Amino acid sequence: MSNFDRQQASFLSSMSAAASKLGTGGTKRTLAPPSPSPSVGSTASAAAAGSATPRRDRVDTPANIVYSQPALTGTGDSIISQMAYAVSWLRGKDEPQTCAAVLSYLSATSRPEKEQEFFVEQMRRHPKIQWIPDPSLSEQTWRSGTYVHRPTIPGVKDKTSLLAHLQQKTDASGVSVKDLKDGWPECEPAIAELERDHRVLVVRAKKDGAARTVWPDDPSLFHQVDQDLRNAFLRVELPAQESMVARLLAAQLKPASEDPAVKAAQQPNSKAVKKKKAQRRTGKATNVHMQGLLKDYSHTKR
Numbered sequence: 001m002s003n004f005d006r007q008q009a010s011f012l013s014s015m016s017a018a019a020s021k022l023g024t025g026g027t028k029r030t031l032a033p034p035s036p037s038p039s040v041g042s043t044a045s046a047a048a049a050g051s052a053t054p055r056r057d058r059v060d061t062p063a064n065i066v067y068s069q070p071a072l073t074g075t076g077d078s079i080i081s082q083m084a085y086a087v088s089w090l091r092g093k094d095e096p097q098t099c100a101a102v103l104s105y106l107s108a109t110s111r112p113e114k115e116q117e118f119f120v121e122q123m124r125r126h127p128k129i130q131w132i133p134d135p136s137l138s139e140q141t142w143r144s145g146t147y148v149h150r151p152t153i154p155g156v157k158d159k160t161s162l163l164a165h166l167q168q169k170t171d172a173s174g175v176s177v178k179d180l181k182d183g184w185p186e187c188e189p190a191i192a193e194l195e196r197d198h199r200v201l202v203v204r205a206k207k208d209g210a211a212r213t214v215w216p217d218d219p220s221l222f223h224q225v226d227q228d229l230r231n232a233f234l235r236v237e238l239p240a241q242e243s244m245v246a247r248l249l250a251a252q253l254k255p256a257s258e259d260p261a262v263k264a265a266q267q268p269n270s271k272a273v274k275k276k277k278a279q280r281r282t283g284k285a286t287n288v289h290m291q292g293l294l295k296d297y298s299h300t301k302r
Contacts, residue, residue, distance in 0.1 A: 132145055174214055202214055
């Protein structure tokens with residue numbers, strides 16, 4: 001027997017004795033014998049085999065695979081988003097639509113009937129949707145009637161109706177082009193044509209030149225000015241702003257604004273003006289029984 005075998009047998013006997021001492025309740029607990037230590041040759045052979053043969057539990061995945069989330073193609077399940085889609089869909093329709101057509105567009109026909117009825121009731125209350133009851137029914141249901149888009153400016157869909165709407169206004173306010181597009185999305189070419197004919201006055205944005213506001217105009221008030229006269233008028237040099245008031249006064253004309261130099265001289269210096277401290281007012285004592293306690297110390301004020 002070699003020295004290694006004798007050491008291993010001694011270790012096993014000592015471990016068995018220790019296990020028998022630790023047992024409780026008359027039950028002996030035994031420990032599994034340790035696996036024999038591998039030799040140097042076996043370790044080297046296993047390392048060589050591991051380097052030559054890949055592990056079976058390892059799965060090699062290509063590095064060029066890209067994982068991504070699917071695209072969001074739904075229209076949303078909340079009633080706010082569904083109502084917005086319904087308004088946008090009705091805006092593009094020229095004819096009234098039934099509630100079944102609206103629910104079919106929103107893919108909501110498979111939902112419970114109570115949810116469909118609740119959505120139709122909210123659609124009838126929406127300010128941008130007009131419900132047209134069915135005249136053939138004496139009692140309306142939630143499925144009856146049709147629905148159309150209610151624009152901000154109703155009835156304006158061409159140049160004639162736009163001019164009529166501008167003439168019916170009783171104030172001097174203009175019409176917003178954004179409100180016109182709510183019921184007439186293709187209104188800008190018509191507005192540009194009316195502007196060339198001097199039928200409307202248009203305020204445009206400086207950035208892109210898009211129309212913002214429209215006012216009525218009268219073509220009879222427009223007069224063509226000769227180009228030579230326009231050039232002569234543009235060649236007239238205007239005086240500077242500082243000397244404009246003085247030159248108007250010299251010509252015995254009243255200026256529309258005051259002279260900036262005079263106005264600046266009349267303004268008091270902010271540093272010279274001091275804020276006066278508010279004096280404290282002492283009230284008259286009306287409590288006679290407390291005259292000995294309430295005394296006037298105003299004479300001690302510095």
